[in-house]
Amino acid sequence: xxxxxxxxxxxxxxxxxxxxxxxxxxxxxxxxxxxxxxxxxxxxxxxxxxxxxxxxxxxxxxxxxxxxxxxxxxxxxxxxxxxxxxxxxxxxxxxxxxxxxxx
Numbered sequence: 776x777x778x779x780x781x782x783x784x785x786x787x788x789x790x791x792x793x794x795x796x797x798x799x800x801x802x803x804x805x806x807x808x809x810x811x812x813x814x815x816x817x818x819x820x821x822x823x824x825x826x827x828x829x830x831x832x833x834x835x836x837x838x839x840x841x842x843x844x845x846x847x848x849x850x851x852x853x854x855x856x857x858x859x860x861x862x863x864x865x866x867x868x869x870x871x872x873x874x875x876x877x878x
Contacts (some may be wrong), residue, residue, distance in 0.1 A: 777873070778831060779811040786813065826851075 786793070794814025808818035820828070827846040832839065846852070855874050862877055871877065 776811055776817065778829065779815040779817050782831075783811075783815045821876040 781827060782794075793822040811817045820867075826848060828844070830841060830843040832841050834840070858877050862871070
C-alpha cells in the first residue's frame with residue numbers, strides 16, 4: 776500500500792489529476808483490484824508458495840514499464856531483520872517506520 780500512496784503523492788506533487796480508468800467493462804466484481812488512493816489500483820494475489828511479490832506497472836499509449844521484486848523464501852528478509860534488531864539494540868530513541876531509513 777505504501778507504493779500506491781507514494782505514486783499518488785508523486786502524481787499530486789507533479790500537478791497530475793487522479794487516474795481515471797478508461798475501461799467500462801467489469802466482468803467480475805472486485806476483479807479490477809482496489810482503488811487505494813486517487814485511482815491507483817492494487818491487485819492482491821494469495822497462492823501457496825508465494826512469499827512476497829511486488830509488481831508495479833506503468834503504461835501509456837503503445838508502451839509499458841514493469842518493475843518487479845520477488846521473494847521466494849523468508850530467508851530473504853533476514854538481513855533486514857538483523858539490521859533492524861541492531862538499530863533497536865543501539866538504544867536509539869526515535870521511531871522509524873520501514874527499513875528504508877536504515878539503508
